Amino acid sequence: MVTAQSHAGKGSFDLHDVSVTYGSETAIAGVSMHIEPNAVTALIGPSGCGKSTLLRCLNRMNDELGNAKVAGRILLDGVDVYDKEYDPVELRTKVGQVFQKPNPFPMTIYDNVAYGPRTQGIRKRSDLDALVERSLTRAALWGEVKKDLKKHAFELSGGQQQRVCIARALATEPEVLLMDEPASSLDPISTQQIEDTIAELKEYVTIVIVTHNMQQAARISDKTAFMLRESMEEPAFLVEVGETRTMFTNPGDKRTEAYITGRFG
Amino acid sequence: MNRIKRARTVQTVAVAITGAAAAFIIAAALFLFVYIVVRGAPAISWEFLTDVPRKQMKEGGILPAIVGTLALTLGTAAFALPIGVAAGIYLSEYAPRGRSTRLIRLAISNMAGVPSIVYGLFGLALFVILLDLGKSILAGALTLACLTLPVIITATEEALRQIPSDLRQASLALGATRWRTIYRIVLPAAAPGIVTGSILGLSRAAGETAPILFTAAVYYKRQMPDSVFADVMVLPYHIFILATQVTGRPDDIIWGTALVLVGGVTAISVAAATWRSIQRRKVRW
Numbered sequence: 206m207v208t209a210q211s212h213a214g215k216g217s218f219d220l221h222d223v224s225v226t227y228g229s230e231t232a233i234a235g236v237s238m239h240i241e242p243n244a245v246t247a248l249i250g251p252s253g254c255g256k257s258t259l260l261r262c263l264n265r266m267n268d269e270l271g272n273a274k275v276a277g278r279i280l281l282d283g284v285d286v287y288d289k290e291y292d293p294v295e296l297r298t299k300v301g302q303v304f305q306k307p308n309p310f311p312m313t314i315y316d317n318v319a320y321g322p323r324t325q326g327i328r329k330r331s332d333l334d335a336l337v338e339r340s341l342t343r344a345a346l347w348g349e350v351k352k353d354l355k356k357h358a359f360e361l362s363g364g365q366q367q368r369v370c371i372a373r374a375l376a377t378e379p380e381v382l383l384m385d386e387p388a389s390s391l392d393p394i395s396t397q398q399i400e401d402t403i404a405e406l407k408e409y410v411t412i413v414i415v416t417h418n419m420q421q422a423a424r425i426s427d428k429t430a431f432m433l434r435e436s437m438e439e440p441a442f443l444v445e446v447g448e449t450r451t452m453f454t455n456p457g458d459k460r461t462e463a464y465i466t467g468r469f470g
Numbered sequence: 471m472n473r474i475k476r477a478r479t480v481q482t483v484a485v486a487i488t489g490a491a492a493a494f495i496i497a498a499a500l501f502l503f504v505y506i507v508v509r510g511a512p513a514i515s516w517e518f519l520t521d522v523p524r525k526q527m528k529e530g531g532i533l534p535a536i537v538g539t540l541a542l543t544l545g546t547a548a549f550a551l552p553i554g555v556a557a558g559i560y561l562s563e564y565a566p567r568g569r570s571t572r573l574i575r576l577a578i579s580n581m582a583g584v585p586s587i588v589y590g591l592f593g594l595a596l597f598v599i600l601l602d603l604g605k606s607i608l609a610g611a612l613t614l615a616c617l618t619l620p621v622i623i624t625a626t627e628e629a630l631r632q633i634p635s636d637l638r639q640a641s642l643a644l645g646a647t648r649w650r651t652i653y654r655i656v657l658p659a660a661a662p663g664i665v666t667g668s669i670l671g672l673s674r675a676a677g678e679t680a681p682i683l684f685t686a687a688v689y690y691k692r693q694m695p696d697s698v699f700a701d702v703m704v705l706p707y708h709i710f711i712l713a714t715q716v717t718g719r720p721d722d723i724i725w726g727t728a729l730v731l732v733g734g735v736t737a738i739s740v741a742a743a744t745w746r747s748i749q750r751r752k753v754r755w
Binding site: 264266269271294295296297298301302304306308309310311320321324325370373374377 | 567650
């Protein structure tokens with residue numbers, strides 16, 4: 206039996222002067238912030254402001270894009286994840302990701318969720334069964350699919366597929382879950398369900414979510430970070446980060462206020 | 471109004487020309503097929519398929535040539551599939567964009583453009599003489615494998631490229647290595663495309679004559695091959711021999727041999743296409 210790990214208190218990020226360059230173009234520069242464990246942090250800002258780029262730094266998915274270079278320091282629970290000795294493959298078992306578009310693998314629901322654990326070498330049927338059930342339960346999908354675990358994931362609705370993807374990411378028992386506009390391709394009801402799921406998930410994981418939807422950020426996050434790119438010639442940067450309630454009622458920066466009240470973006 | 475009328479006329483002509491080209495292709499394929507069947511069918515009999523040639527090849531069957539072609543094609547697959555698929559995976563999934571990769575691609579497209587008789591000479595020099603394999607199934611299969619490689623590499627690369635990149639991302643983000651991502655996610659999804667493309671390449675190899683002229687094929691041999699070092703009769707070369715070297719033979723055995731070759735290749739292609747469409751129905755993007 207795999208013990209139900211709770212990472213309470215684990216999964217905090219500290220970013221020090223982080224910048225990302227693609228070739229000769231600097232996409233984001235000078236981002237320093239603390240990401241609290243077991244809380245939901247929303248990254249907001251107009252399109253092209255580097256939210257997703259910053260998110261991909263946290264599980265080193267930028268490494269896979271070939272020409273992306275990350276400078277600065279990113280610490281996960283005090284450990285530099287960009288250290289030469291740090292294996293990105295190991296990092297990604299601790300920092301999971303849910304993508305913008307539902308992207309289940311072309312296989313059954315069960316095999317989708319069991320993919321991560323199997324990758325880590327878990328083979329025992331009873332362990333896998335337990336992990337699949339727990340992950341689907343946490344993704345609020347267990348009740349709907351428990352009788353159809355052998356069903357092909359592509360037969361599910363878009364919202365259900367996205368929750369399979371959330372369950373799949375949870376099955377490796379990560380400390381942090383990165384979500385890149387996870388509801389942007391879904392209908393309002395599915396969006397609502399995903400948001401409810403997120404609220405319950407922070408008991409188990411730290412959540413960092415990119416969203417272009419400010420109401421969504423206001424509804425689901427504890428902390429909000431506002432990013433901005435003022436012109437195409439300059440890199441994007443972090444304007445401010447703070448308690449979501451404060452950010453939305455009494456922002457410290459004029460630009461945040463202008464964005465939140467809908468004057469641009 | 472006049473302008474619109476003219477545009478309509480141009481449109482009608484365009485449809486007519488492109489449609490005629492399409493119709494010509496169908497007609498040519500159909501004619502070829504029907505002609506081979508009509509001319510060849512009278513020769514087909516149980517004896518024709520299971521007997522050795524007799525009476526200076528004017529009578530009897532073509533079993534040694536069928537066996538020889540099968541052996542060569544299987545041998546070709548054994549060499550060309552692993553190397554071709556592996557190279558396709560490298561090019562699609564690992565190769566960095568740069569000069570060396572461009573060089574590999576250039577080499578592949580050059581390989582595809584080399585005339586098959588040149589492969590025959592190359593096979594004679596390298597496999598038959600230098601590696602001392604003699605005129606044999608092994609030497610012929612290796613030569614045909616060289617000829618087939620570009621097709622299989624390209625088919626593999628194309629099939630892999632069609633797999634959405636967000637599947638790869640999802641796997642990598644779960645802590646899978648690149649290799650695990652390839653063999654658990656990308657390859658299974660691309661398998662139908664790889665198989666279809668490879669079979670196309672192999673069926674071309676099965677019908678080639680020039681590459682095996684100096685490396686595997688013999689004029690006449692009653693015995694079945696007992697090892698990969700044996701030389702063999704093969705269907706395409708047998709057609710050539712019957713048509714040019716055997717006087718007083720009935721024409722229908724030439725067409726019968728052609729029918730067996732075309733029929734076999736078609737059967738395999740149809741089987742591959744059917745399998746692929748079943749896979750397609752199972753997996754849709």
